[in-house]
Amino acid sequence: MGTVGSSTDGVAGERRRLINVAYRLLGSVTEAEDAVQDAYARWYGLPRSRREEILSPGAWLTTVTGRICLDLLGSARARRERYVGAWLPEPLPDRTEWDQAGGAGPTGRADPADQIVLDESVSMAFLVVLESMTPAERVAFVLHDVFRYPFAEIAGVLGRTPAACKQLAASARRRAEAARAPVPATGRADVVRHVKEAWESKDIAALVGLLDPAAVMTADGGGLAGAVLRPVEGGARIAPYMVAIADKAPGLELLERTVNGGPGLVAQRDGVVMTVAAFDIAGGRVTRIWAVRNPEKLRPWVWS
Structure with missing residues (x-):
C-alpha cells in the first residue's frame, strides 16, 4: 500500500483509524492497542531513507496492522480453546454518556477505547x-465492507489475489447479513429498560415475557469472575437465572448505559463495575444477552 517519496508528517494521527480497524478485527481493545503499537514500532524501526520512500505512511501502517491482526486471529482459536467458559469481545463504553451522568465514571486517563x-x-x-x-474472511470483510479499502490493497494484507479477497468478503458478508438489521435504538432502549425494571424487582414472569422463548444468554467470566460456563438457552431458564444472580449480589446497582453503541445494562457494586451486558432484540423481545464479567475485559469501564 503506497510507495515513493513522502513526508512522514502526521503519521501519529493515523492511530485512531488503526485502533478502529484493529478492534473490529480482534474484538479486544487490549490486543488492538498492542497490534497498533507493534505496527508503529516497525514503522520507526525502518531506516529514515526507507520511510521517506513510502508514499502513504497511513496505508503502510494499515497493511502492517492488518497482517499483525491476521496472525493474532490465526492463533486466537487455540488460545480460546484454553479459555475458561465462553469468550466474548471486550465491551465498549460511551464515555461522553458517563460524563453527562455526572459524578464518577470511567477514568479520565487516555484509553484506546475512547x-x-x-x-x-x-x-x-x-x-x-x-x-x-x-x-x-474477517480481514477481507472488515477492511472492505466496513472501511471501504479496495480489494487490490487488501490483497497486500492477505497475500492473495484481489479476486480471492473479493470471494472471501462475499462469503463473510453472507454470514453477517443477519446482524445488519438492528431494531431502532429507541425500541431497543425501551425493552432494555423493562428488563432492568423486572430484574430489579425480581419479577420472573415479567422477565419471561420480555425474553424470546428461544433466547440465549452467554456469560464471559474468563475464570476470573463467577459466570455460567455454557450458554443458558430459553427465556424460561434465563429469567430465574437472572433473579438468582440478583439474590446472590445484594447492593448491586443496575444502570442503563450504551454498550458498543447500543442500549445495555451495567451492574455495579460500591462504584465498581462488575458486569456489562449487551442485548440483541427482535420483535420487541430479547433474543440474545451477552454478559461480560471478566475484569480484564472491563478495564475501559474502570472508575476513577
Whole structure:
C-alpha cells in the first residue's frame, strides 16, 4: 500500500483509524492497542531513507496492522480453546454518556477505547458474527465492507489475489447479513429498560415475557469472575437465572448505559463495575444477552 517519496508528517494521527480497524478485527481493545503499537514500532524501526520512500505512511501502517491482526486471529482459536467458559469481545463504553451522568465514571486517563467509533460495526451482535469467520474472511470483510479499502490493497494484507479477497468478503458478508438489521435504538432502549425494571424487582414472569422463548444468554467470566460456563438457552431458564444472580449480589446497582453503541445494562457494586451486558432484540423481545464479567475485559469501564 503506497510507495515513493513522502513526508512522514502526521503519521501519529493515523492511530485512531488503526485502533478502529484493529478492534473490529480482534474484538479486544487490549490486543488492538498492542497490534497498533507493534505496527508503529516497525514503522520507526525502518531506516529514515526507507520511510521517506513510502508514499502513504497511513496505508503502510494499515497493511502492517492488518497482517499483525491476521496472525493474532490465526492463533486466537487455540488460545480460546484454553479459555475458561465462553469468550466474548471486550465491551465498549460511551464515555461522553458517563460524563453527562455526572459524578464518577470511567477514568479520565487516555484509553484506546475512547478512540473507537461506536457504530453498528462494533455492536456485540456484529462482533460475535465476526468471530464465526475465518481469519482471512474477517480481514477481507472488515477492511472492505466496513472501511471501504479496495480489494487490490487488501490483497497486500492477505497475500492473495484481489479476486480471492473479493470471494472471501462475499462469503463473510453472507454470514453477517443477519446482524445488519438492528431494531431502532429507541425500541431497543425501551425493552432494555423493562428488563432492568423486572430484574430489579425480581419479577420472573415479567422477565419471561420480555425474553424470546428461544433466547440465549452467554456469560464471559474468563475464570476470573463467577459466570455460567455454557450458554443458558430459553427465556424460561434465563429469567430465574437472572433473579438468582440478583439474590446472590445484594447492593448491586443496575444502570442503563450504551454498550458498543447500543442500549445495555451495567451492574455495579460500591462504584465498581462488575458486569456489562449487551442485548440483541427482535420483535420487541430479547433474543440474545451477552454478559461480560471478566475484569480484564472491563478495564475501559474502570472508575476513577
